[in-house]
Amino acid sequence: MNNGSAWHVVGWVAVLATSASLAPADDAVTFDRDVRPLLTRHCVKCHGGEDPAGSMRLDASEASFADAKAREGWEKVYSQLVRGEMPPPEMPRLNPDELEVVTSWIRRESERGLIAERGGAGRTVMRRLTRVEYARLLEDVLGLHFKNVRLNLHERLPIDPQSPELVNDGELLNFQNLHLKSYVDLAERVVAAAITDEPRPEPFTYRIDPRSLEPTKLGNGEGLRGQVAPNEHAGKSWLASVSVVSAERTDAGGVRMPPRYDSFGGGISHNAAWNISVPFFRPTGVLRIRIRAGAIIPPGEGAPVMRVSLNNERVNEKFILDVASITVANAADELRDYEIEVPLELVDFPYILCERSGQMLVQIGNEYVPLGDRIMPPREKGAANVWPWEEPRLVIDEVVITGPGSGQWPPELHRAVTAAGENIADDELRATAILRDVAAKAWRRPVTADEIGPFVALYKQRLADGQSRDGGLREPLVAILVSPQALYLVEHKAARPAALSGMELANRMSFFLWGGRPDGELSGLGISGKLRDPAVLASQVERMLDDSRSEVFITEFVTRLLALERLEHDPINFDLHVRTFSKKPVAEVRERRLEHDLTLEPVRYFGHVLRNNRPVHELIGSDYLIVNDRLAKYYGLAEVEGGEFRVVPAPEDRRRGWLTMAGVVAAASRGNKEATILRGVYLLDRFLGEHPGVPPGNVEPLEAQAKVEKKLKSLPLREQVALHTAVNTCALCHRKIDPLGFVWAEFDHLGKKAARPAGKPDTPAPVVDCSGKLPDGRAFADLAEFAELLNARKESAGSTGRYRFGEVLIRRLTAYALSRPLNLADDKLISSLVQRAESDGWRLREIIKAIIGSESFTSG
Amino acid sequence: MFNRRTFLRAAGVCMPLPWLESMAHGSEAARAAGAGPGRAVFFMVPSGVNMWRWHPKEFGPEYQLSSTLAALEPFRKEMTIFSGLEHTKGGGGGHYEVGVWLTGNTKFENKDSLAIGPNTISIDQHIANEIGGRTRIPSLVLSAPGGTVTASFDAKGAPVSAENNLRRLFGELFGSPDVMQRLARRASLLDLVGEQAKSLSKQLGQSDRRRLDDYLESVRSVEGRLQADRGYFASRPLPIDTEDLKLDVDPQRQREDYFKTMLELTALALRNDQTRIVSILTCGSGHEFFAQWPDFGKMSHHQASHGTNFKPEEEEAKSYALLEGVDKWFVAHLARFLQRLNETQDGDGTLLANTMVLYGGGMSWTHQSSNLPMLLAGGSNLGLKHGSHLRFNPHKNFMGQLEKGVKPEETTVSDVLRTMSERLGVAAAGFGGSRQVIDELLA
Structure with a gap:
């Protein structure tokens, strides 16, 4: 095997032309007569024989496009010819006519090979749902939506294979060995939680009014304590004990809580919290917690975060599970009720520990952390401990905890899943109706009675085994949910590419824009076929983009496009520890929230451009930012209050949209202080749309090299980089990569402007050289010019027209929509989309509509 | 390669222990017979x-x-x-x-x-x-x-x-009264989804059919594991006298x-x-x-x-x-x-x-x-x-x-x-x- 090269060319020349079996249609150009002589004349001198240059052998007597590897090799030939990288300068070049002969031939054969491989018809492969999509489908089909509690069911499934560019690449989404077991296990678990055939558990409701609690000494300060009886019960064994640590009463009788971290002084304890200890109950169904709360927010600070957790109350075997984190922004004189629904079977909590202690503890705390840096001021000798900052307080006026046995039984969840069988007396008919209804939701299309037959048969078998009327539904339901019809986006393909059915189209659209199944309206239009009407299609796209479910698309697409997930996965040192009065836990929470917001900024920005149908060029050039209070502090902007993102005027140095967002620069730098080459790779890949190539295995990163070679380290950075790429004979790729990386020279690895020399606030910021050039030779002096070059709307005279950001974005969107990487055969589609965008003013919604309306999307 | 499924088929459900030894490799294989x-x-x-x-x-x-x-x-x-x-x-x-x-x-x-x-x-x-x-x-x-x-x-x-829980641990190791039933139920579920995949496969183009193959392959490997468990429990490898084992102690x-x-x-x-x-x-x-x-x-x-x-x-x-x-x-x-x-x-x-x-x-x-x-x-x-x-x-x-x-x-x-x-x-x-x-x- 020839593992060293990125493409196994020697192999594919040998694999033979099954594509020869394809009917030769308009073969004006043939390999033997037209192409082979050109290759022989211009290429074979180096790329021939047993040991061809670059392992690329072009002297075979036949050419194959039958498999992906072979096509990839030819695409490489194509792109090197087009760019003039081959033949090398010392060899005779092809004249434009000859070039056209070879390239058009590669293009055509490549497309044919692809179609041949895909069963002679479809242009996309049937793909499995990603684990995130599958988890969403389960939640949606079974109605597993719980207020303020996230289930994160996908985390119980094996991690999907993904390409670095595309989250939903259908070619990669396969099943491995025992993977299905995790899917069956998860489906079993959610179905067990949804179908209830047990007797009602003991009902109880604890209504806890702080006015009824007794003041007492608790921890470092004052607190409240008391015992509360539930509504439904009398008797001592049902009393819940409540303590509120470090609580100050409000005038209205409620309780104010400082953030948990504040242990410095002023009688404030660090473990300020409500602790409500409820006698152990059977952990089945939904526990409801309702908290009447408000906030006191001092100027310049953010809103408190109400953290609700379950706790087993065992010292040294403590297990704490955060079930909800809610930002409370309403003022204390406008109290609001916050509902938290905890599906006890679906959250991972070791109830056995509670069973043993006989108690289940519900804890409520204020997990606020400062938005910006805080340095503790030096304290004069002998001065009293005073906390120098005023903190946001969480005000809680009442807490109501309701057990799963209260309210209706069987629970709402059970009723909703079995609703289709309501009022049907006969067990089998009822089960048929229920299973058919659930299958239609899970398989996202109408389901016939015949199709549901085997599942009903399984139900009957279970009844015969002695299971209950409802209990017998569980296994057939699990089977429906793990069937290939649920797990795959199934499209029925004809021998030749043909229009998708209305329902198939509806599915493609909803998985593109919502990452989930079509809703009732879309399904209806799909079934009736009206969706195939272009006007209906366009209005549905509008509706879907307006719907909040489009957040899924916006988030997934932008996060992967800009590799923002790196902010959480790469080790990036924010050094917040030293800038947060040296409290490590506070710094950690602060860092998590900052990372979250930095990740969210480019996403929200794209969302803004999308909602307002703005031109895509605003993504890398505008006079506004979309930030919240935390990011405003990070950027040093004037007062922005509140955690929600909003439009604000951008300062001078942040007017290049994504290109001047801290999160984007940080994602490109991957935690490295010296990241010129990484940044170059990132820009080439993400913004110029060209794959940077794979470095040979023996290349050391620049920093490692600099450590070994002292001489290298003493050179200016630009020379270091130049040396680095020279010594590794990687110039072919690096002459494209390196000149790009300097465009961000002004920013540090956290996306902040490099600071002035310490102790010299008056010296002007150092002038940094941010110049460089695009791979096609066009030079830029700084970031602004770089963005302008990418943003050229029309092919201007003198430029080659490549590297247009608008086109790169269209390519990425199309690949995401079709769930597959694009290839040569898609060039026609892309150029028509680009043309269309030019005439539509590059407006984002129009682009998405054009993609969905294209033949590639609407036929399979 | 000698894979477990073919092995199980060949051996039927009653397999001798240790039954996976022939598939062990690496340094262990180098140890003395x-x-x-x-x-x-x-x-x-x-x-x-x-x-x-x-x-x-x-x-x-x-x-x-x-x-x-x-x-x-x-x-x-x-x-x-x-x-x-x-x-x-x-x-x-x-x-x-x-x-x-x-x-x-x-x-x-x-x-x-x-x-x-x-x-x-x-x-x-x-x-x-x-x-x-x-x-x-x-x-x-x-x-x-x-x-x-x-x-x-x-x-x-x-x-x-x-x-x-010792009772559960025992069940895991040596089978509980309902283990065969439980495994049988899961087997019938897998049968059903396997059949679904096969009939769906007939309606698909060639490349999509190939994609469904790895689903079927996964069904089969989960079934294989299940078969192994069933075979194992059915053969009751040890005549364990549960009287001597105190499984329900606090x-x-x-x-x-x-x-x-x-x-x-x-x-x-x-x-x-x-x-x-x-x-x-x-x-x-x-x-x-x-x-x-x-x-x-x-x-x-x-x-x-x-x-x-x-x-x-x-x-x-x-x-x-x-x-x-x-x-x-x-x-x-x-x-x-x-x-x-x-x-x-x-x-x-x-x-x-x-x-x-x-x-x-x-x-x-x-x-x-x-x-x-x-x-x-x-x-x-x-x-x-x-x-x-x-x-x-x-x-x-x-x-x-x-x-x-x-x-x-x-x-x-x-x-x-x-x-x-x-x-x-x-x-x-x-x-x-x-x-x-x-x-x-x-x-």
């Missing part, structure tokens, strides 16, 4: 010991067993006692010991005081990830409190849920019977080659779960452990007496377990010769993590050399309190873990900051 497979047991007893009576006074092979370890006399040729062991960075003390003992992750601590939070992988799971697939159960994780009270952590650093009130049964089940699981990797934790650090030991004193174990604080034995007589009582109680269980392994034939040798048992804790003196009480028994067929009391960190005194930290060349707990892992053919260079394999342990 007739040798049983290697196994490892990690047995942790946290919360500190009576340090005056745990380690022998002499070093090298000519040592006198201490009073605490006296019950291990029959195995002194089959075990090695360690003095001066610490974790790589010298830390990892206090109640975090449980999260550090098998991970070597001295950074492990948690914001919410003593809750179990994200960690790094523990050595038993590291080994199981590599070779666990060779047995029906990749690894057993046990503790008396169960759930997240465990010394085992997966690759993501999440605690591996520990089994504490871990707190009947702890003698509880541990006896747990260790007996462990020995049976190893003997049957149902699993090769076991981690046992008695309870969380701090001994809330086993707080009271009325036979040895009135105070709680945790209180006694706190009370000692490097003091001479006579100053804290009651505390030390309680600790000593508890120490001996667990050592007696260990001795019985080793005895059980030693009298069980396995391949050409004894089960003990094929099983490494690491015993001990991550606390010595009150909340200290220096000079940890640890010993390694068994595994002489796996290339281990025993019979000595090894001394590490010799620059430190018996208290281990003179100097903080460990010298870079010094041997650490992680080196012990790595040495064990590599004896089973699973590379563990750098595990938990390990710097070396312990030559003194190698035959």
Whole structure:
């Protein structure tokens, strides 16, 4: 095997032309007569024989496009010819006519090979749902939506294979060995939680009014304590004990809580919290917690975060599970009720520990952390401990905890899943109706009675085994949910590419824009076929983009496009520890929230451009930012209050949209202080749309090299980089990569402007050289010019027209929509989309509509 | 390649044990024919010991067993006692010991005081990830409190849920009354979805059909695992007399019977080659779960452990007496377990010769993590050399309190873990900051 090269060319020349079996249609150009002589004349001198240059052998007597590897090799030939990288300068070049002969031939054969491989018809492969999509489908089909509690069911499934560019690449989404077991296990678990055939558990409701609690000494300060009886019960064994640590009463009788971290002084304890200890109950169904709360927010600070957790109350075997984190922004004189629904079977909590202690503890705390840096001021000798900052307080006026046995039984969840069988007396008919209804939701299309037959048969078998009327539904339901019809986006393909059915189209659209199944309206239009009407299609796209479910698309697409997930996965040192009065836990929470917001900024920005149908060029050039209070502090902007993102005027140095967002620069730098080459790779890949190539295995990163070679380290950075790429004979790729990386020279690895020399606030910021050039030779002096070059709307005279950001974005969107990487055969589609965008003013919604309306999307 | 499914088909459902041996490979394949497979047991007893009576006074092979370890006399040729062991960075003390003992992750601590939070992988799971697939159960994780009270952590650093219910453990190992039914139900479910895939496949184009093949392949491998389980349970490999096993005992009130049964089940699981990797934790650090030991004193174990604080034995007589009582109680269980392994034939040798048992804790003196009480028994067929009391960190005194930290060349707990892992053919260079394999342990 020839593992060293990125493409196994020697192999594919040998694999033979099954594509020869394809009917030769308009073969004006043939390999033997037209192409082979050109290759022989211009290429074979180096790329021939047993040991061809670059392992690329072009002297075979036949050419194959039958498999992906072979096509990839030819695409490489194509792109090197087009760019003039081959033949090398010392060899005779092809004249434009000859070039056209070879390239058009590669293009055509490549497309044919692809179609041949895909069963002679479809242009996309049937793909499995990603684990995130599958988890969403389960939640949606079974109605597993719980207020303020996230289930994160996908985390119980094996991690999907993904390409670095595309989250939903259908070619990669396969099943491995025992993977299905995790899917069956998860489906079993959610179905067990949804179908209830047990007797009602003991009902109880604890209504806890702080006015009824007794003041007492608790921890470092004052607190409240008391015992509360539930509504439904009398008797001592049902009393819940409540303590509120470090609580100050409000005038209205409620309780104010400082953030948990504040242990410095002023009688404030660090473990300020409500602790409500409820006698152990059977952990089945939904526990409801309702908290009447408000906030006191001092100027310049953010809103408190109400953290609700379950706790087993065992010292040294403590297990704490955060079930909800809610930002409370309403003022204390406008109290609001916050509902938290905890599906006890679906959250991972070791109830056995509670069973043993006989108690289940519900804890409520204020997990606020400062938005910006805080340095503790030096304290004069002998001065009293005073906390120098005023903190946001969480005000809680009442807490109501309701057990799963209260309210209706069987629970709402059970009723909703079995609703289709309501009022049907006969067990089998009822089960048929229920299973058919659930299958239609899970398989996202109408389901016939015949199709549901085997599942009903399984139900009957279970009844015969002695299971209950409802209990017998569980296994057939699990089977429906793990069937290939649920797990795959199934499209029925004809021998030749043909229009998708209305329902198939509806599915493609909803998985593109919502990452989930079509809703009732879309399904209806799909079934009736009206969706195939272009006007209906366009209005549905509008509706879907307006719907909040489009957040899924916006988030997934932008996060992967800009590799923002790196902010959480790469080790990036924010050094917040030293800038947060040296409290490590506070710094950690602060860092998590900052990372979250930095990740969210480019996403929200794209969302803004999308909602307002703005031109895509605003993504890398505008006079506004979309930030919240935390990011405003990070950027040093004037007062922005509140955690929600909003439009604000951008300062001078942040007017290049994504290109001047801290999160984007940080994602490109991957935690490295010296990241010129990484940044170059990132820009080439993400913004110029060209794959940077794979470095040979023996290349050391620049920093490692600099450590070994002292001489290298003493050179200016630009020379270091130049040396680095020279010594590794990687110039072919690096002459494209390196000149790009300097465009961000002004920013540090956290996306902040490099600071002035310490102790010299008056010296002007150092002038940094941010110049460089695009791979096609066009030079830029700084970031602004770089963005302008990418943003050229029309092919201007003198430029080659490549590297247009608008086109790169269209390519990425199309690949995401079709769930597959694009290839040569898609060039026609892309150029028509680009043309269309030019005439539509590059407006984002129009682009998405054009993609969905294209033949590639609407036929399979 | 000889895969398991074809094997199962060929062998029918009644397969001989150990039934996966022919598929084992790597270093094990290189071992002498007739040798049983290697196994490892990690047995942790946290919360500190009576340090005056745990380690022998002499070093090298000519040592006198201490009073605490006296019950291990029959195995002194089959075990090695360690003095001066610490974790790589010298830390990892206090109640975090449980999260550090098998991970070597001295950074492990948690914001919410003593809750179990994200960690790094523990050595038993590291080994199981590599070779666990060779047995029906990749690894057993046990503790008396169960759930997240465990010394085992997966690759993501999440605690591996520990089994504490002996009845359930027995069912897992030898089948429960409804196990066949349960497995049959799942088999019919898999049949159904397999049929769905096949009929769907007929409606698809060629390339889509190929994509569905890996779904079917996955259905088949899950079925294969299921078949193996059914075959295993149907053949009832051991005529176990459940009368002798006390499966429904309360871990707190009947702890003698509880541990006896747990260790007996462990020995049976190893003997049957149902699993090769076991981690046992008695309870969380701090001994809330086993707080009271009325036979040895009135105070709680945790209180006694706190009370000692490097003091001479006579100053804290009651505390030390309680600790000593508890120490001996667990050592007696260990001795019985080793005895059980030693009298069980396995391949050409004894089960003990094929099983490494690491015993001990991550606390010595009150909340200290220096000079940890640890010993390694068994595994002489796996290339281990025993019979000595090894001394590490010799620059430190018996208290281990003179100097903080460990010298870079010094041997650490992680080196012990790595040495064990590599004896089973699973590379563990750098595990938990390990710097070396312990030559003194190698035959």
